[in-house]
Each structure stands twice: as structure tokens, then as C-alpha cells.
Amino acid sequence: MGVLGIIGSVLLLFETGTSDSIAKLIVILLSIVFHAIMIFRWYGEMFYPHRMGKVKAAEQLLIQFARERLFSRKPVSGPPGALLNGLAEFLGSSKTYRECLQPAIADMQHEYFEALAAGRTMKAGWIRFRGCCAFWNTWGLTVVVNTFKVITKFMAG
Amino acid sequence: MSASEPRLPSLSEKEFTVLNLLIGRPKSEKYGLELVALSEGQLKRGTIYVTLSRMEDKGYIESSLEKRNMPAAGTPRRLYRATGLGERVYTAWSLAQKHMYGIFKPRPA
Numbered sequence: 001m002g003v004l005g006i007i008g009s010v011l012l013l014f015e016t017g018t019s020d021s022i023a024k025l026i027v028i029l030l031s032i033v034f035h036a037i038m039i040f041r042w043y044g045e046m047f048y049p050h051r052m053g054k055v056k057a058a059e060q061l062l063i064q065f066a067r068e069r070l071f072s073r074k075p076v077s078g079p080p081g082a083l084l085n086g087l088a089e090f091l092g093s094s095k096t097y098r099e100c101l102q103p104a105i106a107d108m109q110h111e112y113f114e115a116l117a118a119g120r121t122m123k124a125g126w127i128r129f130r131g132c133c134a135f136w137n138t139w140g141l142t143v144v145v146n147t148f149k150v151i152t153k154f155m156a157g
Numbered sequence: 158m159s160a161s162e163p164r165l166p167s168l169s170e171k172e173f174t175v176l177n178l179l180i181g182r183p184k185s186e187k188y189g190l191e192l193v194a195l196s197e198g199q200l201k202r203g204t205i206y207v208t209l210s211r212m213e214d215k216g217y218i219e220s221s222l223e224k225r226n227m228p229a230a231g232t233p234r235r236l237y238r239a240t241g242l243g244e245r246v247y248t249a250w251s252l253a254q255k256h257m258y259g260i261f262k263p264r265p266a
Contacts, residue, residue, distance in 0.1 A: 079231040099210035099220075102232060104202075107190040109231035130202070137203030145207060 080112050080128045081105040084135055096142050104135045166215070166246045171208050174199045176217060176247040179239040186236040188223075209237055217243035 044052055088101040108131025115124035168176070178195050179187060189209060193200045200208070212218045219240050222233045239247070 081232075085232065095210075099213060100206040103189050103209075103235040104206050106232040106234045107188060110188075110234055111190060113231065134202040138206050141204060141207050142210075 079109045081108055081131065081135070084132065088135075088139070092139070092142075096139075096146075100138050100142050101135065104131070104138050107131075108134070166217075166242075168217075168246055168250050171200060171204075172212055172217065173247070173250060175208060175212060175237075176239055176243055179218065179237065180244055180247055184239075186221075186238045188234045188236050192237070212243070216240060217246060 041052075041055065044055055085102070085105050088097050088105070092101055108127065112124050112127045112131065115121075115127055174196055175192060178192050187195070189205050190202060192209075193202050193205050209218065209220070213220060217240060218237050220235050220237045223236050225233060
């Protein structure tokens with residue numbers, strides 16, 4: 001599983017050529033989690049061999065779930081980012097939503113549907129993930145910029 | 158410079174890149190991710206929308222939602238184009254850069 005984690009991370013980074021630092025960080029964190037699982041499994045096999053049956057069954061379920069999510073070609077039930085869109089509309093100011101957050105979601109959805117139309121399910125999944133990272137990145141940056149503006153105004157009197 | 162004098166329009170490196178993409182290429186409306194793809198790594202997808210929003214505030218660009226002929230899934234994209242002010246600032250900035258480069262060109266060793 002650890003080796004798979006490394007291969008997956010390297011492939012994702014080089015295949016897409018992404019420059020999104022948050023996306024890279026999350027992929028590296030996922031790789032670390034996979035390594036932790038591998039070490040945990042090795043530890044269990046060494047010291048708790050009688051409990052390994054349950055761990056293996058759980059792993060099989062996890063793999064089956066991932067396979068179904070990644071490779072199934074079920075029809076799309078709704079556009080990705082619909083939840084984020086609702087959240088941004090509800091929590092963000094109307095200007096932030098209109099100028100920063102809504103365009104980020106719209107572009108991600110368009111890119112996602114293009115990948116799906118080309119039959120690239122894995123790429124569509126990656127676009128969705130990267131789009132979510134870009135969305136949170138944009139929102140975070142907006143909060144920082146707006147806070148800075150408020151502080152500057154306050155300091156200027 | 159006194160407080161009553163108007164401030165010169167400022168243009169950051171990223172804003173210059175955006176205007177270059179909107180004006181320099183065949184002039185057309187472009188959406189956020191298209192600008193990121195065309196910039197060859199100069200613009201990032203996490204910061205492009207904040208930059209575009211700031212440029213809209215400054216009056217360098219304007220935006221509108223894309224028009225769709227038929228009903229489509231998802232949110233309509235926002236298309237950006239340069240304004241007259243944006244074009245003038247871009248031209249002035251390009252000229253200034255050209256002159257500055259001529260003055261401060263590194264001398265051959």
C-alpha cells in the first residue's frame with residue numbers, strides 16, 4: 001500500500017504537471033497516510049496476528065470502494081462543486097462570491113465536464129480535487145486581503 | 158507629490174501578464190483558467206480570481222457571464238476583457254519598460 005501511495009503521488013504530480021502547492025501538499029500527505037497504514041499493518045502482523053483478519057477485510061472494503069468510485073461510469077448526478085457554491089453564496093460576501101468564488105467553481109465544472117466528455121474519468125476526478133483546492137486557496141486569499149484592507153483603513157484612521 | 162495630485166495607475170507583474178494575455182494575443186474575451194493555461198506558469202489557479210477581482214476594481218478589465226445558446230449543466234463561466242483604461246495603462250507600462258531596459262541594459266563585460 002505504501003509503494004502504491006508513492007507511485008500514485010509521483011504519477012499524479014508528473015501526469016498533470018500541476019503547480020498548485022496545496023494540491024501537491026495534500027498528495028504528499030496522502031502518501032504519508034498510506035505509509036502509516038503500511039507500518040501499522042506490519043506492526044499488527046508482528047504483534048497481533050490474531051486480529052489481522054479484520055484489518056484485511058476492512059482493507060478489501062476500502063479498495064473495493066475506491067475502485068467503484070474511480071472506475072465506474074455511472075451517470076453524473078449533479079455538477080461538482082454544487083455544495084461549495086451553496087456554501088460560498090451563503091457565507092461569502094456578494095462581491096467575493098460574484099468576482100472570485102463563483103468563477104472558480106464555474107471554470108472547474110467546465111473543465112470537469114470536458115474531461116468526462118473525453119471519457120477521462122480519472123482526470124475528471126483529479127480536476128475536481130484540484131478545483132476544490134483552488135477554491136479554498138482563493139477563499140483563504142480573499143479573507144487575508146480583506147483583513148489587510150480593514151487593518152490598513154483602521155490604521156489610517 | 159502632494160495629496161491633491163492624482164495617483165499614477167499601478168500595475169503589478171501579474172496584472173501586466175493578464176493584460177498582455179487579454180490585449181497582446183488576438184484580442185478576445187477569456188475566462189480565468191484559460192488565462193492560467195496561456196500564461197505558462199506565471200499565473201496560478203489559486204490566485205488568478207483575486208488578481209482579476211482587483212483589476213476589475215481598478216477599472217483595467219471588465220467581465221460578464223457567458224451567454225449560452227442551449228441549457229447546460231453547471232454555473233456559467235465569467236469572461237474577462239480589457240477596458241480602454243486597461244489598454245492605455247498596458248501601452249504606457251510597455252513603453253516605460255522598453256525605455257528603462259534601454260537605459261539600464263547591462264553592459265557587456
